[in-house]
Amino acid sequence: MKKIIKTTSLVTFIGVLLFLGYQIVSKINHKNEIAQNIKRIPEFSYQNIDGIAFTNKNLREKTSTIFIYFNTECDFCHEEAKIIKENITRFSNVQFIFVSAEKPEQIKKFAQKHQLTTYDTVYFLHDNKNTFATTFDVNALPCLVLYDKNNTLIEKIKGQTKVEILIKKINIE
Numbered sequence: 001m002k003k004i005i006k007t008t009s010l011v012t013f014i015g016v017l018l019f020l021g022y023q024i025v026s027k028i029n030h031k032n033e034i035a036q037n038i039k040r041i042p043e044f045s046y047q048n049i050d051g052i053a054f055t056n057k058n059l060r061e062k063t064s065t066i067f068i069y070f071n072t073e074c075d076f077c078h079e080e081a082k083i084i085k086e087n088i089t090r091f092s093n094v095q096f097i098f099v100s101a102e103k104p105e106q107i108k109k110f111a112q113k114h115q116l117t118t119y120d121t122v123y124f125l126h127d128n129k130n131t132f133a134t135t136f137d138v139n140a141l142p143c144l145v146l147y148d149k150n151n152t153l154i155e156k157i158k159g160q161t162k163v164e165i166l167i168k169k170i171n172i173e
Contacts, residue, residue, distance in 0.1 A: 039152065042135055042136070059151075064094045064149050065097060072100065091167075137156070144161060
């Protein structure tokens with residue numbers, strides 16, 4: 001009887017280890033796949049705050065791009081928008097793509113509050129299918145994903161970021 005219990009325990013233990021190992025390897029492979037997919041701006045389709053589709057084809061060519069994943073109730077996101085507004089002239093060859101899964105009305109209020117709707121290089125998008133976080137592998141608010149003028153990933157930055165750091169990373173001055 002003891003031999004059966006020991007054998008069953010050993011088989012169960014090995015089975016659990018194999019299962020956990022498989023889970024870990026799967027997650028690592030998934031992370032590596034996403035990292036590979038975001039080396040260049042991945043295909044995406046969201047809606048602007050007027051309900052019109054916005055995709056990769058709407059991005060300006062030969063222009064650096066900063067995606068900002070945000071939430072209208074996030075204080076750091078408000079501060080990031082404020083900093084961008086105050087320094088918008090320093091970002092003459094950068095397009096800002098603000099993306100949120102919130103309702104378009106909330107996103108529009110956020111954009112208007114920070115007076116960013118009048119700039120033709122600043123876009124506010126509604127992630128109506130809630131895919132941005134997984135597509136761009138972001139999990140913090142705000143999270144900035146920086147691409148150079150050739151659409152190649154420079155860096156992902158979690159949290160509020162100083163303008164000097166953005167300018168240095170994006171290499172525009």
